[in-house]
């Protein structure tokens with residue numbers, strides 16, 4: 877199954893200090909360290925709970941959202 881990484885947490889490697897707080901808090905072990913910075917290593921496991929975004933001390937993680945006002949948002953899938 878192909879996973880669309882647009883809808884997984886985005887890590888700004890320039891802001892990440894490698895503290896691992898997000899990895900510790902992630903309930904599904906979707907995150908890991910890659911070359912000293914956080915990365916989504918198991919994107920299929922991410923439930924988009926936003927715990928990583930909340931805990932990050934440097935604001936390095938963002939969860940993108942797209943708001944659709946159309947009654948039929950199927951074109952976004």
Ligand code: SF4
Nearest residue numbers: 892893895896898932
């Ligand atoms: S909590 Fe933030 S600074 Fe710490 S490893 Fe995760 S992304 Fe990097």
Ligand code: SF4
Nearest residue numbers: 902922923925926928
């Ligand atoms: S959004 Fe939740 S499940 Fe996904 S990587 Fe962050 S803490 Fe883990």
